[in-house]
Every structure is written in C-alpha cells, then in structure tokens.
Amino acid sequence: MATRARLRPLTRTSYAEHIHRHLQPHLGALVLAELTPAVVAQAFASIARHRSPTGVLLSAATVQRVRATLRAALNTAVHQGLLASKPAKGLRLEGGRAARPVVWTEQAVADWRNGGVRPVVAVWTVEQTRAFLDHVCGDRLYALFHLAVMTGLRRGESVGLRWPDIDLVRGTARVERQLQSHQGRLVELAPKSAASRRMVSVDHTTLGVLRRHQWHQQQETQGQGRVWDPRGFVFTALRGSALAPERLSRLFRKLNTSSGLPPVRLHDLRHGAATLALAAGVELKVVQAMLGTRASC
Structure with a gap:
C-alpha cells in the first residue's frame, strides 16, 4: 500500500x-x-x-x-524477486458479472410490496421517474435529480459540477471532476476514466430547471449567516459548502421512501437515463458517450 x-x-x-x-x-x-x-x-x-x-x-x-x-x-x-511465480494466477472463482438492470414493472412492484423481493439493480419506468420528479419538485436540490435523470451523471460528478462548467446558452455541461469523501473530508478528483471526462448535452427543459436553481441559489447567498464555497459549485449543502456524495445518497433514499415508489439507488438513475435515451431513439454510442462509459461488445 x-x-x-x-x-x-x-x-x-x-x-x-x-x-x-x-x-x-x-x-x-x-x-x-x-x-x-x-x-x-x-x-x-x-x-x-x-x-x-x-x-x-x-x-x-x-x-x-x-x-x-x-x-x-x-x-x-x-x-521484486520475492516470489518465483504467481500463486493466485490460476485461481478460479464464481463469475462476478454485474447485475443487469431490472425495470420496476407492475408485477415486480407487486412482488416487492408483498414479499420484499427487490432486484439488485432496479430502474424506474418513465411514469415512475416522472412521479419521483413531481414528488421532489419543491426540494432545493430538485435540479440535481432532474439533471441526473436526464444525463446520467454519476453522484460524484453531479456534486463536483461548478457553474463555469455549465453553458446555459449552448446547452452543455462539462464533466471535469468529481468529489469523493476520504478520511472525513471531501477531495476533488479527475473523472474515473478518460471516457468520463466529457461534454454532455442538456435539453431545453433541464436548462430552464438549472436557471431557476441558479436564481434560488443567488437568493440563498444573500441570506444571513451563509458562508458560500468560493469554488462555485452548482449543487451545495444548505449553507453553501460542497455537498458530500454520501449525504446526497441519504437524501435520495429519504425522498425515495417518502414518494412511495419502489426503491432504486441513486446510481441507478444512470441506468434510467440510458433507458430513456434509448427509448427516444438515441444511438447506443451516443448514450455511452453521455454516460462516460467505454463501448463494449
């Protein structure tokens, strides 16, 4: 180490x-x-x-x-010459393939409500996603959830966005960093891969949501006792400091529960964004670029 x-x-x-x-x-x-x-x-x-x-x-x-x-x-x-061979080289283990996303169909929801059966990776339908956004429309971080649903930004990427990264005229968001918690403090890191450093297109409706969020944030900065982070993060904690990813996840779980919708993880909104884009006829390579993932066969 x-x-x-x-x-x-x-x-x-x-x-x-x-x-x-x-x-x-x-x-x-x-x-x-x-x-x-x-x-x-x-x-x-x-x-x-x-x-x-x-x-x-x-x-x-x-x-x-x-x-x-x-x-x-x-x-x-x-x-370093301490071992002549690699004793773990031929070790065979059970396959660890990532779980495939499962859509919360009516039957899946019924199974969950009756017996608590829950997929490892679950995705809301378009109607469920709309219901969640309607439920959280009054939350001060509504714009973050809306942006995540529409673009598939990762949790750390969302809280790492700064206002200079967003072009409200051209409709783009530049992903150049992410925030992670380490030993009790937040650190800024480069995106997790070369593909993750990207420019994301933002639709007209989401731009409107971001403009309203910016206006509300400006009102918050004028409140007494506010100590605003000078780095200009788009999404912040209540008093203007950088928003910890774990704190965001806790808020999302709380809002998910209060909405009455079947449970998904905050990260699963990425899968939902991909599903929405593909259903709208967006090409797979474009969706992969949006999510910051490498193409795979």
Whole structure:
C-alpha cells in the first residue's frame, strides 16, 4: 500500500478493507514460501463463505475484487524477486458479472410490496421517474435529480459540477471532476476514466430547471449567516459548502421512501437515463458517450 501513491482515495480504502478484513485473517500468518496455489484456493473458499453482520454472503463480484487486490500485491512481489511465480494466477472463482438492470414493472412492484423481493439493480419506468420528479419538485436540490435523470451523471460528478462548467446558452455541461469523501473530508478528483471526462448535452427543459436553481441559489447567498464555497459549485449543502456524495445518497433514499415508489439507488438513475435515451431513439454510442462509459461488445 505504501508504494501505491497514485491510488484514488476510494480505491485505497477498498484495498485496505480487502487486506484487513479478508486477506490478513486467511493469509497473513504465512511466509511467502508457504503461499501455494492450493493455500490461496483454500483461503478464497473461506472468504467466499464470509457473511456480513446482517448474515449476507459476500457477492461474487466482491470476492473477485479481493482477488484482484491480492494479485496486485503478488505481482509486485514477483517483480521484486520475492516470489518465483504467481500463486493466485490460476485461481478460479464464481463469475462476478454485474447485475443487469431490472425495470420496476407492475408485477415486480407487486412482488416487492408483498414479499420484499427487490432486484439488485432496479430502474424506474418513465411514469415512475416522472412521479419521483413531481414528488421532489419543491426540494432545493430538485435540479440535481432532474439533471441526473436526464444525463446520467454519476453522484460524484453531479456534486463536483461548478457553474463555469455549465453553458446555459449552448446547452452543455462539462464533466471535469468529481468529489469523493476520504478520511472525513471531501477531495476533488479527475473523472474515473478518460471516457468520463466529457461534454454532455442538456435539453431545453433541464436548462430552464438549472436557471431557476441558479436564481434560488443567488437568493440563498444573500441570506444571513451563509458562508458560500468560493469554488462555485452548482449543487451545495444548505449553507453553501460542497455537498458530500454520501449525504446526497441519504437524501435520495429519504425522498425515495417518502414518494412511495419502489426503491432504486441513486446510481441507478444512470441506468434510467440510458433507458430513456434509448427509448427516444438515441444511438447506443451516443448514450455511452453521455454516460462516460467505454463501448463494449
């Protein structure tokens, strides 16, 4: 960990969690010479059976990420001549494919209301999305939710937007940074990939929403006791400071619950934005560019 100075804060936190929660308990007492493929396989069989405090098994995707952390460390050991081979190279694990988004159809909603059955990744229908936006229209961060629904911005990208990034005349939003929480403070980072650094088109209705939001924000800055962040963020906490992504997620969950709509994650609004765009006839490559994702076969 000490040699990986360029790790992003959340990646560093994730690596540390993998090491301390999973790798050290199963492999930490061994010397390198004892680290054989059989030992690694046995350790990961135990890791895959690990349950959270609520009794939930680790997902296959999480186990895959733990293996990736181990392999990164072992690759360094091989390069430094501490190991002759990579004992985790041939390790086979259950596939950790990402869950496909499931639309909240009438039947899916009925199953959820009757038995609590909930998809891992869920997407609202157009009608449900409209109902949510109607429900939150009076919230001071309504413009953020509206923008996320229409453009698929990630959580950190939304709270990282500054007013100079938005062209209210040409109808564009430039994604150049994101905010992440690290060790109790907010840090600014570049987008997660080259594809994530992008220019997003903003429709006429959303531009109107942003203009109204800007006007309301200007009224807030004139209130007594306000200490406004000089960086000019588009979406802020109540007193003008940068908005933490986790705080935004908590607000979204609260609003989702009060709306009576079936639950989705804030991140799932990205899938909804893609669904809306594709349904409107937007080409797949254009949707991928909008979301800041790489093309895949």
